Amino acid sequence: MKLIIVEYPDKRLKEKSKLIERFDKELHELLDSMYEAMIKSNGIGLAAIQVGHAKQALLLNIPDEEDKQSMETLIEMINPVITQKSGETVYQEGCLSVPSFYEDINRYENIIVNYQDRDGNTKTIEADGLLSIAVQHEIDHLNGILFIDKLSYSRRKKFEKEYKRVQKEKKLSKE
Ligand code: QAP
Ligand code: CO
Numbered sequence: 001m002k003l004i005i006v007e008y009p010d011k012r013l014k015e016k017s018k019l020i021e022r023f024d025k026e027l028h029e030l031l032d033s034m035y036e037a038m039i040k041s042n043g044i045g046l047a048a049i050q051v052g053h054a055k056q057a058l059l060l061n062i063p064d065e066e067d068k069q070s071m072e073t074l075i076e077m078i079n080p081v082i083t084q085k086s087g088e089t090v091y092q093e094g095c096l097s098v099p100s101f102y103e104d105i106n107r108y109e110n111i112i113v114n115y116q117d118r119d120g121n122t123k124t125i126e127a128d129g130l131l132s133i134a135v136q137h138e139i140d141h142l143n144g145i146l147f148i149d150k151l152s153y154s155r156r157k158k159f160e161k162e163y164k165r166v167q168k169e170k171k172l173s174k175e
Pocket of ligand 1: 041042043044046091092093094096098133134137138
């Protein structure tokens with residue numbers, strides 16, 4: 001399956017993703033293709049809606065201490081729910097669907113998440129640090145929320161102006 005990453009301001013990014021009920025070959029193929037798309041684009045997290053599938057599936061691949069990404073540290077979450085959250089943290093986030101932009105975003109420091117794996121087994125994970133931030137960012141995608149939706153009015157206006165300028169430049173450089 002060849003997947004293309006959907007970019008802002010594509011309306012699909014505002015869709016709410018649906019619960020996954022069938023843990024079949026079709027789901028496994030989607031997850032495998034999402035992994036390929038994420039690694040090829042240098043991402044550490046990807047939600048299914050970012051490749052046009054409104055299903056509650058996401059991937060996380062946080063680099064290790066040596067800044068290496070590997071299949072062993074890949075986490076696949078189906079139907080994730082945050083059951084506990086505490087503390088506060090700020091991180092300069094980016095998103096494969098909002099290329100070339102990074103902004104400081106407030107998140108919870110610690111979270112507990114219930115989810116299912118690709119075979120439908122129930123799992124619980126306690127996360128802090130970058131993993132916690134990434135999970136919150138990706139679960140926002142399942143609810144149609146982008147990190148730029150969390151900016152103040154003035155920072156959002158600055159972003160829109162800057163983003164349009166960069167999109168125009170990109171278009172010109174392709175011609
Ligand atoms: C979400 O983000 C995230 O603009 C994953 O040109 C963000 O993988 C998790 C990327 C912050 C934790 C902290 C963005 C790649 C990748 C770009 C990504 C770009 C190339 C973003
Ligand atoms: Co994102």
